[in-house]
Amino acid sequence: MPVDDIRASVRDGDLPAVSRRLDGLPAHEVADLLARLDESSAGLVFRMLGKDEALAAFEDLDPVSQHGLLRGMRDGAVGELVERMEPDDRARMLGEVPASVANRVLAGLSPGEREMTASLLGYPARSAGRSMSPELVSLHSDDTVARALDRVRRDGASAETVYTLPIVDEGRCYAGVVTLRRLVLGDPGATVGELADPSAPWVLATDPAEDAAHLMRETDVLALPVLDAEHRLLGLITIDDAVDVLEQAQTEDTARQAGAAPWAGHYMAQRVWPLARSRVVWLLLLLVAATLTVNVLQFFEDTLETVTALALFVPLLIGTGGNAGAQAATASVRAVAVGEVRPSDVLAVAWREARVGIALGAMLAVAALGIGSALVGMRIAVVVAISLVAICAWAATIGATMPLVAKRLGIDPAVVSAPAVTTLVDATGLIIYFVVARAVLGI
Structure with a gap:
């Protein structure tokens, strides 16, 4: 990707070199290039693209990068570009920009495009209605095949897709595809x-767009009809829109699973301070939560003074427990996201993961017995082995069930995933360890 070369050419004012390097680049690579450049350089490069190339690249950008480009363009150029966008892509962009910008852009659209865009923006954010395209070819159930094909040829050029054709009756109620x-x-x-x-x-316009995208994935359809409460056809969600929705959801889940707030826009375009700010809140919360581990160590200080060898295995046990919990949490969040498990499955999931944890702990305990007996003797090794089984079972159970409980409470499951589970398991795992030590060693 010639980002550095194009950036250098822009800095040097060598516009012919920029034009040569842009020639033949696919739209998605141009979009990635624009997202990596600063706003002024991106605006300069963008203005060197042809109209069709510019539109294709602009629609491939995320809304934050689109807004950055719009700030550097003349109102006339903005209006022409936005006018040519697909209504759903336009609504996605305008839903992310400040209201003053959105209103100014809407005012510059033609009446037909403005009406379509305003209708999409009237649906809740992240709903199926916000993500659908109203530009489609619908057929009547009593049309002959020949007449239907004539209609596709006549109206298909203005539709976003013609591969899936919804069918309506006389009252425009949905009758199939x-x-x-x-x-x-x-x-x-x-x-x-x-x-x-x-x-x-099909889905209702008020249904979550992410649910609609998962439904498309599960049913292998290229487009999904969107209906209103009276079963009237409103539009279609196409496969490219579904991919965008799933990518956004996955990006947010990945950030939350890592203990960070999701950020908007291209990673390479982010400044250091916003990235740090998106992560520091969770780190502070986890730092406070980690004081539980300190309190547990203080509570069992007498046990550690009696058998100092126990302290050698504290990092091993809390690390293993945290990793086991994080593995289970990641698997659970993924299963919830793709609809494989529901909150009502919490007991079945807990029972399954408890057994998985016992199996994992037993395998690790065999290794711990050998290593521990060679280092500190068999009695301490037995304590570590038993603790590994109990901690792995506990960690896997907690890690798998916390996302399901969060889902039941209306909280994003990814929020209570790996970092939160690891912090909780660290403290409770130590309690298990010292309780086992007191029981086995008779302290």
């Missing part, structure tokens, strides 16, 4: 209703 493949291969005299799939999946 037919694929373009089935329509092309069908008998020209047959009716569309005869070829329709009335059981095809």
Whole structure:
């Protein structure tokens, strides 16, 4: 990727070199390049693109990078660019920019585009209605195949997709879908209703967009009809929109699982201070929570003074417990995200992970017995081995069930994942260790 070369050419004012390096670059690479440059350089490079190349690259940018580009463009150029965007992409961008900017951009649109965009922005953020495209080709159930194909040829150029064609009745109520493949291969005299799939999946406009994207993944469809409360067809969510929704959700979950607040925009365009600020809050909270571990050590100070060898294995046990809990939490968050488990499965998940933890602990205990007996003797080794089994079982159970409980309480499961679980298991694991030590050693 010639980012450094283009940046150097921009800095040197060598615009012909910039133009040569941009020639032939795919839209997604141009978008990545623009996101990595500062706003003034990105604006200069963007203005050197042709209209079609500029639009394709602009639509591939995230809303934060799009807003940065808009700030450096003339109002006329902004209006022309935004006018040519797909309504759902336009709504996604305007939903992320300040209201004053969104209102100014909307005012510059043509009446038809403004109406479509305003209708999408009227739905809740991250809803299926906000992510759908109202530009589609719908067919009537009593249309013949020949007449339906004529309509696709006539109206398809202005639609976002023609591969999935929703079917409506006289009242515009949803009646199923037919694929373009089935329509092309069908008998020209047959009716569309005869070829329709009335059981095809659909969602309501108020449903979460992430749920709609997961439904598309599970049912392997290229587009998903979006309906209102009265079962009327409103639009389609296409596969590219579903991918964007899932990518955004995954990005946020990854940040939260690592104990950081999600940030918006391209990583390489972020400054040091905003990145640090997105992480420091969770680190402070975890620092405070980690004082539980200190309190546990203080409580069992007499035990450590009696058998100082126990202190040697504290890092090993809390590290192993934290890792086991983090593994279970990651698996649970992923299973919740893709719909494989629900909050009602909490007991079944707890029972499964408890057994997994026991199996893991038993395998680690065998190694601990050998190492511990060679270093500090068999009695301490037995304490460590028993503690490993108990801590791994406890950590796996807690790690797997906390995301499910969070989901039940309406909290994002990723928030209570690896860092939170690790901190909790550190303190409780030490309690298990010292209780086992007192029981086995008779302290």
